[in-house]
Amino acid sequence: RKEVEQDPGPFNVPEGATVAFNCTYSNSASQSFFWYRQDCRKEPKLLMSVYSSGNEDGRFTAQLNRASQYISLLIRDSKLSDSATYLCVVNRDDMRFGAGTRLTVKP
Amino acid sequence: EAQVTQNPRYLITVTGKKLTVTCSQNMNHEYMSWYRQDPGLGLRQIYYSMNVEVTDKGDVPEGYKVSRKEKRNFPLILESPSPNQTSLYFCASSPRKSEDDTQYFGPGTRLTVL
Numbered sequence: 348r349k350e351v352e353q354d355p356g357p358f359n360v361p362e363g364a365t366v367a368f369n370c371t372y373s374n375s376a377s378q379s380f381f382w383y384r385q386d387c388r389k390e391p392k393l394l395m396s397v398y399s400s401g402n403e404d405g406r407f408t409a410q411l412n413r414a415s416q417y418i419s420l421l422i423r424d425s426k427l428s429d430s431a432t433y434l435c436v437v438n439r440d441d442m443r444f445g446a447g448t449r450l451t452v453k454p
Numbered sequence: 455e456a457q458v459t460q461n462p463r464y465l466i467t468v469t470g471k472k473l474t475v476t477c478s479q480n481m482n483h484e485y486m487s488w489y490r491q492d493p494g495l496g497l498r499q500i501y502y503s504m505n506v507e508v509t510d511k512g513d514v515p516e517g518y519k520v521s522r523k524e525k526r527n528f529p530l531i532l533e534s535p536s537p538n539q540t541s542l543y544f545c546a547s548s549p550r551k552s553e554d555d556t557q558y559f560g561p562g563t564r565l566t567v568l
């Protein structure tokens with residue numbers, strides 16, 4: 348079983364839609380959590396950290412459920428520019444990356 | 455501009471021909487690491503370095519070497535590349551090996567071994 352699991356997608360949604368991604372992790376000792384965004388053939392870039400209380404950054408909301416060991420990312424009012432692969436990242440001693448969920452936002 | 459640079463960006467080589475991929479960061483970061491990214495597997499760590507002259511194996515170190523003689527540079531060496539090392543490679547750095555520190559990635563090196 349992979350340490351960090353994500354639905355690979357692809358998620359194809361129209362502009363303005365709300366889309367949610369989930370990610371599960373297997374190691375309960377994990378200490379910090381992130382969502383990274385990766386555009387096609389480019390390097391991953393930090394989108395946001397994920398805190399136990401949940402956090403929001405504009406149209407993006409991230410939540411963490413430690414008891415169930417899952418992390419979610421919600422994107423509201425999606426834009427064409429949101430098209431990318433979203434990587435769930437879990438940190439215990441080292442960062443562990445999910446394989447990513449691909450999102451395509453269409454006009 | 456704060457950045458992580460990698461060279462070359464693209465490389466096609468043949469089995470057994472030694473190669474080095476360079477990585478350099480200008481942010482005075484202590485921690486640097488190398489990842490490979492393969493479809494369906496996500497990024498897997500090859501080697502990391504917590505500071506100058508301190509390196510350690512990640513999850514998939516076989517077939518790779520690294521060195522950290524200076525803080526800013528962390529080259530990845532493939533002494534005898536094989537086709538299963540065909541992949542997309544990323545170098546990354548962060549201020550420390552800390553649970554809260556963001557990693558900054560280089561632009562990637564796409565390696566093909568024939």
